Amino acid sequence: MPIPTSDTLADRLPAEVLRCLDDTGQTYLDSIDRIGSVLKQMHCSRPLVVIDRRAVTASNLSATVEAALADVDCLWFDEFTPNPTSEEALRAANAAAEHRADSVIAIGGGTCLDVAKMAALAGSENADRQSDVCRGGSTESLSPLPLMAAPSTSGTGSEATQFAAIYVDGRKQSISDKRMRPAVVIMDPRLHAAMPASIAACTGMDALSQAIESLWAVGRTEASARYAQAGGRLIAESLVSSVCDADEGSRFKMMWGAHLAGQAINISKTTASHALSYQLTQRFGIAHGHAVALTLGPLAAANATTDATNCNDPRGAEVVCGHVQQATSVLNATPAQMPSVMSDLLRQIGLPNSLSEAGIGENRLAEIAASVDPVRLGNNPRRLDTAELHELLRRAYTA
Missing domain, CATH: 3.40.50.1970 (Rossmann fold)
Structure with missing residues (x-):
């Protein structure tokens, strides 16, 4: 063939x-x-x-x-x-x-x-x-x-x-x-040339999130990391122009970048931002990729604080922190910079950049945090209890 x-x-x-x-x-x-x-x-x-x-x-x-x-x-x-x-x-x-x-x-x-x-x-x-x-x-x-x-x-x-x-x-x-x-x-x-900007934005954010989450996931392997890094770099350099200009070159790179992010996540599986996104989509109708991206910045900052008391990854907290640094470097950012970097990126591609802008009331955050499937959180490198999820959502509430 x-x-x-x-x-x-x-x-x-x-x-x-x-x-x-x-x-x-x-x-x-x-x-x-x-x-x-x-x-x-x-x-x-x-x-x-x-x-x-x-x-x-x-x-x-x-x-x-x-x-x-x-x-x-x-x-x-x-x-x-x-x-x-x-x-x-x-x-x-x-x-x-x-x-x-x-x-x-x-x-x-x-x-x-x-x-x-x-x-x-x-x-x-x-x-x-x-x-x-x-x-x-x-x-x-x-x-x-x-x-x-x-x-x-x-x-x-x-x-x-x-x-x-x-x-x-x-x-x-x-x-x-x-x-x-x-x-x-x-x-x-x-097949990708005619994607509307709104779909290119939401699906592109899904691909970017998969590449980044794969790099810090407990299920990360050497192979998944290679796919995630290669795919993440393609996505980072082409996402904005793919959405805003819809040029053939950017759409081509996004097509292959998203494919490699899929290869990565097929091995490593997803982490806490995906676990939270299902509630945002199911309860409030936020498109999946957008829903994942809304919490990715605060999650990066939280995962960077992994220590011996809250580490989910058997490789240890020091390894986890290195993985988080590597993940955020896809966007040339440190973990501490990720909330603002993701907020700016969402704004650039025309998506609401906070939970409040997406139409979620602050009084619903505790309900969302309590509804997350704990099994899906097991692949996140840092353990997060309901109170910590609530705090993460609160940070995602305002840009």
Whole structure:
């Protein structure tokens, strides 16, 4: 299969990025036109195509996608909302089963990819098993369908991960299975060119936060750190221009930077800013990437105070503080500078830069702090109790 690595990318991406891509274990295509030929190589002819039609239409690629899949028997699925539910995931899985799909293709943003992952995971199972899996049940003994992903946003990095975020009875649940990680990734810059500034801003902040959180996470490894640093540098140098100018060069770098941040977070997992963000999104409707970014600055400052009494990381407080310094250096900042640096960055890309500006009342902060899933906090390098979370939120309340 075509792999756009050194021959086609060497003049556009740093060598450290190319080395990272060589190690991901995924196959890369640089054009959505090639989907049909790849399906033939995989001996697949009946794909379920989970598609964000708005994103594809905005990119003027509807005819291109249809032509690329003209020789296979497709079933198209687009029945999902921005925060996908278990019911929507189940409908996608049912559609795959009814179509007797032999593969799944995702073309769209993080939501689209999450739904497609669930369809691939459960699409060959019976109805009862599908229902259980789509509600977060056991994924053992499943026979997932092959999955290809073509992301249209530069944010979640879902095309690089084994996770799908699904809302089950109103609560966000991360479903994990290594077999949900797409084998083939189509990184077509044309899909990213038409991203509205608001989406580029929110998804870009998600990608930046993933790179930074990955660098201080308890789950950090040597490999995740390489991905996070390489991706973080691309994101830092291109985020503002990607949002404000929408130029092709910046969008290209953001596409690959977000992908590497996804590779990093697939290994290290997320930390406290993501744990807090789920409450901000669920209760107040703040877009996910924006919600994460609102607490990232105060969290960096808090994590830099890790000591022997509050350290979660078995490598010790001194190592943690070094990791935090390395993480904030992505933005050429010290941990103490991060609250103001993040506030300024949010302002530059047109997003409210505090919880108060985002419309959250100060009287709701204690409620948010008390509602955070403590399991999700276990990967943060510094232990944070409810009172400390409340204080962190208070610092994020004003710019």
